[in-house]
Amino acid sequence: MRKTQGVSRGEPFAFSVDGDAIQAYPGETIAAAMLAAEATGFRRDRSGRARGLFCNMGVCSECLVHVREGDVSRRLRACLVPAEPGMTVETGLGE
Amino acid sequence: MSSSLSGASPDYDLAVIGAGPAGQAACLSLNGALRIAVIDEQARPGGQILRQPPRAFSVADWMTGRAYRGLKARLAAFEALSNVDFMGGRSVLGLREAGGAWTLTLSGPSGVEEVSARRVLIAGGCYDLAVPIPGWTLPGVMSAGGTQAFIKSQQLVPGKRLAFAGSHPLQLLVAEQALEAGGEVAVVAFIQPFSTLVWRAITRPWAALTHGAVLLSALGSAWRLFRAGVPLRFGRPALSVEGQGRVSALRLGQTERFECDAAALCFGFMPQADLPRAAGLQVTPARPGGWKTNHDEWMRASRRGAYVAGETTGVKGAEAASAEGALAGLAVALDEGLIDQDEARRRARPWRKAREAAMWFSALLEAVADPGPFSARLPDADTIICRCEDVVLADLQAALARCDEVGSVKLATRCGMGACQGRNCEHSLLSLAGEPHSERSAFTARFPARPVRIGDLAAR
Ligand SMILES: Cc1cc2nc3c(=O)[nH]c(=O)nc-3n(C[C@H](O)[C@H](O)[C@H](O)COP(=O)(O)OP(=O)(O)OC[C@H]3O[C@@H](n4cnc5c(N)ncnc54)[C@H](O)[C@@H]3O)c2cc1C
Ligand code: FES
Numbered sequence: 176m177r178k179t180q181g182v183s184r185g186e187p188f189a190f191s192v193d194g195d196a197i198q199a200y201p202g203e204t205i206a207a208a209m210l211a212a213e214a215t216g217f218r219r220d221r222s223g224r225a226r227g228l229f230c231n232m233g234v235c236s237e238c239l240v241h242v243r244e245g246d247v248s249r250r251l252r253a254c255l256v257p258a259e260p261g262m263t264v265e266t267g268l269g270e
Numbered sequence: 271m272s273s274s275l276s277g278a279s280p281d282y283d284l285a286v287i288g289a290g291p292a293g294q295a296a297c298l299s300l301n302g303a304l305r306i307a308v309i310d311e312q313a314r315p316g317g318q319i320l321r322q323p324p325r326a327f328s329v330a331d332w333m334t335g336r337a338y339r340g341l342k343a344r345l346a347a348f349e350a351l352s353n354v355d356f357m358g359g360r361s362v363l364g365l366r367e368a369g370g371a372w373t374l375t376l377s378g379p380s381g382v383e384e385v386s387a388r389r390v391l392i393a394g395g396c397y398d399l400a401v402p403i404p405g406w407t408l409p410g411v412m413s414a415g416g417t418q419a420f421i422k423s424q425q426l427v428p429g430k431r432l433a434f435a436g437s438h439p440l441q442l443l444v445a446e447q448a449l450e451a452g453g454e455v456a457v458v459a460f461i462q463p464f465s466t467l468v469w470r471a472i473t474r475p476w477a478a479l480t481h482g483a484v485l486l487s488a489l490g491s492a493w494r495l496f497r498a499g500v501p502l503r504f505g506r507p508a509l510s511v512e513g514q515g516r517v518s519a520l521r522l523g524q525t526e527r528f529e530c531d532a533a534a535l536c537f538g539f540m541p542q543a544d545l546p547r548a549a550g551l552q553v554t555p556a557r558p559g560g561w562k563t564n565h566d567e568w569m570r571a572s573r574r575g576a577y578v579a580g581e582t583t584g585v586k587g588a589e590a591a592s593a594e595g596a597l598a599g600l601a602v603a604l605d606e607g608l609i610d611q612d613e614a615r616r617r618a619r620p621w622r623k624a625r626e627a628a629m630w631f632s633a634l635l636e637a638v639a640d641p642g643p644f645s646a647r648l649p650d651a652d653t654i655i656c657r658c659e660d661v662v663l664a665d666l667q668a669a670l671a672r673c674d675e676v677g678s679v680k681l682a683t684r685c686g687m688g689a690c691q692g693r694n695c696e697h698s699l700l701s702l703a704g705e706p707h708s709e710r711s712a713f714t715a716r717f718p719a720r721p722v723r724i725g726d727l728a729a730r
Contacts, residue, residue: 176426177426178421180452181329182323182330202326207424216515216516217409220660221659226657228412229657230397230398230416231412231420232416234542236690239721247725250721252720255311
């Protein structure tokens with residue numbers, strides 16, 4: 176739930192998470208935009224169960240998502256990386 | 271940023287890892303001397319206590335409490351330093367020393383890069399101690415520190431109705447911040463009885479007196495939460511989280527159940543130790559867990575040209591972190607020959623005093639908040655302990671019964687082999703083995719300290 180009182184943000188934009196359009200504001204991390212949209216699963220464990228993020232400060236790696244750029248897909252920590260217009264994010268399997 | 275070839279002169283005089291109060295204070299006490307690179311994985315400087323909102327946000331009344339005034343003034347002064355290159359959004363993966371220079375490997379938006387410096391200060395701070403409870407891997411369960419960082423920095427309450435549980439009084443402050451930011455708080459539950467919390471505080475009257483303000487602010491939060499109708503519970507060690515695919519309730523024992531869509535766990539903090547350990551610096555077991563890096567009275571670590579400051583040397587609050595940072599900065603000035611012994615001693619005096627005073631308080635908090643190994647009770651046999659590799663309690667117990675050494679459990683179970691490098695599970699494993707504060711570590715710190723794509727490393 177975004178705090179709105181006393182906070183002004185820039186113009187929102189959309190990026191994609193598992194094919195769904197999610198709204199983000201400039202400067203928001205991928206994690207913040209996903210949580211604001213109630214998307215709480217960031218990866219799946221070996222048994223296919225959804226996992227959420229834990230530390231929100233870069234140390235636990237529970238928020239690793241796949242960010243696709245052209246042919247290259249990187250597993251990045253959603254709690255550190257800002258969302259960008261048109262970005263393609265996939266949750267799901269490990270390597 | 272140029273990279274260093276062997277033989278070429280280093281890019282910087284000093285590299286500082288971490289732009290929290292400790293890293294900032296070191297740069298400030300160098301008075302504009304030296305070329306300094308400050309690296310932080312956060313986009314903006316501030317560290318955990320002052321996690322700044324994104325530049326594109328404008329936030330009225332950001333962190334206006336009195337306790338933050340001095341820290342905010344120092345942050346502003348740091349951001350104005352012209353001899354410092356702030357390299358945000360970059361993670362330090364590892365560091366190595368050769369021929370009198372340290373080379374740091376970083377990953378960031380433009381891939382993997384290297385930075386070299388004649389001296390390095392590690393001021394990486396601390397992180398939430400992970401204490402496994404049943405259901406803690408359900409999406410929606412996170413650390414209280416992480417919850418607070420969402421509120422402070424991203425201006426987001428990570429749920430509609432939050433339940434807090436743990437052993438550390440910080441959860442009272444975070445719960446109040448969540449409430450102020452428009453969230454609902456379902457409950458704040460402590461595993462210790464109220465009498466234990468109070469008893470541990472009053473048996474350290476000196477600390478309680480000198481840091482009355484901080485204690486009062488925790489008590490004040492408790493009072494305001496109570497007034498707002500938030501249930502406060504004490505002496506509830508049997509914590510568990512319920513939900514299908516995501517958290518739906520926090521359960522306290524058999525009888526009490528609080529519905530929520532997010533749960534925040536708060537068991538205290540551990541020093542960041544992966545970089546010091548990988549660099550071969552000497553460390554000592556910390557409480558409640560993890561490793562603090564050893565140093566001399568000038569914050570010099572056990573290898574030449576390496577310094578440490580702030581919570582990397584033990585968790586003791588922002589004021590002590592600032593003081594240690596300032597001491598480390600003076601030590602660099604001394605070792606560089608910029609100032610003499612007398613000047614260094616004289617300028618160090620107020621910082622040493624501030625550090626001493628803060629240490630009392632940290633001892634108090636440590637005693638009050640110590641959850642004990644596994645909060646004195648084990649979770650269910652099928653509770654995941656190693657979150658990265660899905661290793662459950664029963665697997666670890668079986669492996670511990672078979673293996674002579676804690677170190678062999680890693681190979682037998684994959685516990686600690688995942689992307690977090692054991693930061694979440696090493697303490698749990700050592701606790702299970704009955705040696706939560708032994709000198710022996712369970713795992714060896716390896717490169718890279720943060721996840722990175724192999725292709726990006728190879729492209730270097
Ligand atoms: C989540 C959290 C919340 C806290 N909230 C409070 C509070 O409300 N009140 C209070 O008094 N104390 C709080 N503390 C304690 C507080 O962090 C310290 O008192 C103070 O911020 C410590 O300063 P520091 O400079 O040692 O470290 P920090 O402020 O933690 O700064 C360390 C910096 O190093 C960076 N870093 C670490 N490793 C790497 C790496 N490998 N690569 C790149 N960068 C790296 C981090 O991103 C961080 O910005 C909190 C701690 C945590 C972990
Ligand atoms: S949530 Fe822990 S690394 Fe992002």
